[in-house]
Amino acid sequence: MPRHLDTNMSVPRWIILSLTAVVLIAIGLGVWWFATSSTTSAGTDTPSPPPASAGKTDSPSTPSTPATPPVSATPTATPTPVLNPLTGRVDTLDGLVPDYVLPPIENGMVPVLTKVPTEQKVVFLTIDDGAVKRDSDLALLEQHGIKASLFLANTFIANDPGFYKKYTGAGHLIENHTMSHSLGFLKLSYAAQKAEICAMADFEEKQYGRRPVFFRPPGGPYSQATRQAVADCGMKAIVDWEAKANAGGMDYQVGASLRPGDIVLMHFRPEFPADLDAFLAAQKAAGLKVVLLEDYLGTK
Numbered sequence: 217m218p219r220h221l222d223t224n225m226s227v228p229r230w231i232i233l234s235l236t237a238v239v240l241i242a243i244g245l246g247v248w249w250f251a252t253s254s255t256t257s258a259g260t261d262t263p264s265p266p267p268a269s270a271g272k273t274d275s276p277s278t279p280s281t282p283a284t285p286p287v288s289a290t291p292t293a294t295p296t297p298v299l300n301p302l303t304g305r306v307d308t309l310d311g312l313v314p315d316y317v318l319p320p321i322e323n324g325m326v327p328v329l330t331k332v333p334t335e336q337k338v339v340f341l342t343i344d345d346g347a348v349k350r351d352s353d354l355a356l357l358e359q360h361g362i363k364a365s366l367f368l369a370n371t372f373i374a375n376d377p378g379f380y381k382k383y384t385g386a387g388h389l390i391e392n393h394t395m396s397h398s399l400g401f402l403k404l405s406y407a408a409q410k411a412e413i414c415a416m417a418d419f420e421e422k423q424y425g426r427r428p429v430f431f432r433p434p435g436g437p438y439s440q441a442t443r444q445a446v447a448d449c450g451m452k453a454i455v456d457w458e459a460k461a462n463a464g465g466m467d468y469q470v471g472a473s474l475r476p477g478d479i480v481l482m483h484f485r486p487e488f489p490a491d492l493d494a495f496l497a498a499q500k501a502a503g504l505k506v507v508l509l510e511d512y513l514g515t516k
């Protein structure tokens with residue numbers, strides 16, 4: 217305390233003390249305001265962690281808002297669908313005009329295809345039976361943009377036929393592979409074969425909303441009675457194969473690679489992913505495009 221203040225009684229001590237208190241409070245408020253305003257402005261600029269002073273001053277600072285990335289105005293790239301000039305519908309042909317026409321029923325018997333006789337760079341995937349039902353297998357086909365013809369037998373799908381609506385919903389088609397998948401099918405009478413084929417065609421039409429047009433006998437063998445029974449059930453052809461994806465590899469009945477027009481056999485089996493990989497490798501090596509058989513033959 218300065219000495220002259222002691223002697224000068226015109227300024228009482230309490231006034232000096234009061235002024236000192238006011239000055240100290242003003243300084244304190246100034247520090248608080250500065251700390252608060254700098255905290256708030258820093259929070260809007262960067263999502264840095266809050267300064268240590270924020271907790272001490274108990275400031276009402278707004279929570280820091282991280283900068284949001286700008287919304288992209290670019291639409292996701294989707295391939296332009298190509299209409300089939302013959303049907304006017306979108307399909308797997310992408311504008312390709314097939315150079316082969318499925319022969320008609322002759323003498324009451326459907327034609328038989330083991331491959332499509334064409335030099336166009338196409339290959340067809342068929343998948344049989346339906347025993348193993350996994351969403352992941354469908355996802356693999358979708359991932360590669362492939363549509364297939366599914367030859368299903370009732371005995372394999374009866375426990376969950378609705379599962380295959382996921383496939384039809386994704387653009388795959390369901391064809392006929394008998395009710396019971398009897399490997400003695402060829403020994404059955406015409407009437408017994410017809411009963412197997414017609415019952416499955418009826419079942420699939422009711423279940424999936426489309427009557428199958430192609431038939432594949434269990435194991436592949438057929439007779440004139442089979443060709444007749446298929447025609448009499450309102451269907452158009454027997455479809456077999458000369459190449460198959462099996463046990464993670466490719467088996468060829470002719471040659472050592474895929475050829476234009478090949479119909480490839482696969483199964484809904486545990487090794488589906490490995491079989492599909494084998495098929496895709498062979499298809500790419502041969503430079504072929506995977507096309508839905510029903511698109512190519514105009515029997516969708």
Ligand SMILES: [Zn+2]
Nearest residue numbers: 344345434435
């Ligand atoms: Zn089969």
